[in-house]
Amino acid sequence: MRTLCTCLLLAIAFMSATAATAAEHHVYQTLDEALREVFAGADSTWTENWTPDDDARAALAAQLAAPQPPGEIVFHRARRDGRDLGWAVTTDEIGLHEPITLLVSVTAGREVGPVRVLVFRESRGGEVRRKRFLEQFLGKSRADPLRLTRDIDAVTGATYSSRAVTAGVKRVLALVDARYPLARSTP
Template sequence: MRLTLSATALLALAPTAAFAVDYMNAEQAARQLFPEAERFETREWLLDTGMLQKLVEQGLKPRSAATGSHVTARLAWRGKELLGVLVADQVLGKFEQISYAVGVAADGRIRGVEILAYRESHGGEVRLPAWRKQFVGKTQAAPIQVGEDIANISGATLSCTHLTEGVKRVLAVFELARKGGMLNAV
């Protein structure tokens, strides 16, 4: 018996394309966003109920129950001077998680946003430097909202929106940490 498959049948049997791409890890992002840093200190921040409530009051969506109150921060130091903090996080794109990192200078201004891993089949344009550059220099006082001070990318609306919300949340967590004394040298 001879089996003949058409080109369409072969395509249907072919494995689906893998869209997941890891671009860098959080340590690499920290070195890229804080190249003048002499050392990085990893700290685990535990956000108490009051801090989480403050985030909700600012209209920020809480993270997942598993990670909502824990934040891993990498403090960038040059000698005894705190240069800033890098926080790696994840948001849901359309169907899959997008891993990203935000570098925040000690004065509360965003130094940069890096996409660590992108797993969606569409919307990868959020990795383009021109789109990510829109966040640089923004503080918590900025709207940081798609359609206001952050441009949307057609075909990547959910990725743009969710990443923007995530960056805004990281900036708010940084401000809570700063006010709560979590940035002090140990």
């Protein structure tokens, strides 16, 4: 009987936890806080701006099968002991109704580094900020499909937010490659 009660309580606790939702329009981290984390130990940081022209935007749209919004893109850069730590770029991707603001970092080896959810505006799905979900992106590159259910597992109850984060990571990888082609690491 005691075992049965314990099982029931555990089941209820698990289901309540999976049904938890996040508060609306939540700023989980500021850009500065997130940059300090993704470029931990950096001894110099700077930004490089890029406004893609129509041709560059068309090329990006063709690669991603998604339009690249007009406007300036800010690449956050960092160095430690003379070593390039890569790039970090913020991007907005629509979840189900509202955009989610992310910071995606890419290592000098063109692999995904830490990803952070900065602003979450949907009524549910804020669980995508959890480490367990975001760590799936570490080490991914443009060679990976970066698709839900293929190489990325969505958070239960936050499928659309998970899809948005995945899209944001894919977009930033393409932006870095477009601005810093492999032949030369600096423009």
